[in-house]
Amino acid sequence: MMAEHGAVSSVLLRMSVAWPLSAAAREFARAGVPVFPCVAYGKRPATGHGFHDATTDLDQVQAWWRQSPGANIGVPTGADSEVVVVDVDVHGPVDGRASFDRAARAGLVDGWELLVRTPTGGLHASYPATPGTEQRSWQAGRAGIDFRGDGGYIIVPPSLRSIEGRTVGYGVETINTGPTGLLDSDALRDFLDPRPVSRPRPETWQPVGRxxxxxxxxxxxxxxxxxxxxxxxxxxxxxxxxxxxxxxxxxxxxxxxxxxxxxxxxxxxxxxxxxxxxxxxxxxxxxxxxxxxxxxxxDGWFSRDASTTPETSRVRGL
Structure with missing residues (x-):
């Protein structure tokens, strides 16, 4: 039995690479997925307020792509589109696929709906957004993984990029036919980029008074x-x-x-x-x-000068 998919994934499963960008943009809007135009062959938004301008208004969507038929399609991630994405980057020595595999072995990235191949050789793994919970976007650069949630956006098929003089498209690579599920984005971030535990710095303690x-x-x-x-x-x-x-x-x-x-x-x-x-x-x-x-x-309140405030004193650490 085919796994359940959200609106973004459902449109992508119906889509053909032969679809014009304008037709694909309208299909997303009809499905309730807000879209906005990005520059042709690029990722930069082509509107004044970027993903904040995303809409499902068909008249506006048609006007945008009538003016720029080659505009790539941007979709805001998070609550607006009900989809979040693990963006697996491949740039130079950084290969996020190894980090994604490591997270998969730890059971932290199961339940994706589909994988989209990006023009640079990376992947977009799509998950349903967690209802009623803000999932902010973040980056784990050393791991080659970005998380696209609230405050972020992705470029979707059949958009195209120009890479070293070649035209390369986004395309669906793998469809999950098994169970899908929600992503714990905080747990994934802690796994990929652990934040250090803060400890008191060694120092010579000075006597204090009442x-x-x-x-x-x-x-x-x-x-x-x-x-x-x-x-x-x-x-x-x-x-x-x-x-x-x-x-x-x-x-x-x-x-x-x-x-x-x-x-x-x-x-x-x-x-x-x-x-x-x-x-x-x-x-x-x-x-x-x-x-x-x-x-x-x-620190700051511990200045021996009673007139010194936390705002004006030099932070020394406890």
Missing amino acids: EDAQRLAAWLDRQDTDRNLKLFWASCRLAKGGVPLTDALDAVLTAAKSDFGPREITATVRSAYRTVRGEPLRRGPSSSPVRGESPQIA
Whole structure:
């Protein structure tokens, strides 16, 4: 039994390489897939706002290709077209096919609907977009893999490229007749391009006093994002500097905003103090982050000059 396919894949399965670009563009629009013109034999958008100009309006689509019959067909990826694409690049020494095969062995790229051969020898693997979830586009250049999701677009058959003086077309290479499925794009990115775990930088710790707990509280009160991570690393500094746990808790709890509640503050500060003292740190919903921004983001409030603010002080790291 033929696997189910989304609108983009369904049009491509009906398409013949003999179709004029204008006819193919109209067919996508009729199927509810927004399209926009790109320059002939290229990938650059031919409209003022690029993929943001994509539409299913047949009158507009016909006007575009009547004006430029050789325009390639662009399709925005993500929620607009309900398709996301793993773009496998082959450029010089970078061969994304090896990375794609490695991800396939790990079970991370199963469920594609079809594979489109690109003019440079690469592939576009198409998947249904995950309903109700934003899947942002990203690049893993060293792996030769790009992900085309929300905020991206692809060129679709029967578009043509000019490669080293030769005219080469996009074309369907393989159709999946088995089960299709959603792609975990975040897991794929972590597999292809792991992001390093941030750790505190070695440094000579300087003594601090009780007034630094007050400075910490004032600084946290001005933060809008990543406050839990900043609180953890800053509390580590207070603990190392000898500020009593009760002083740190009193200062921060006094300045706490409503979206940064007492239970979360207490758990985070206590976790920091246990970490500095070498006691086992329990992992749970309230545990401090172990992956994210560098602890240097929590500096600035620790200047010995009380008039110095995080915005004006030089970031030194904790």
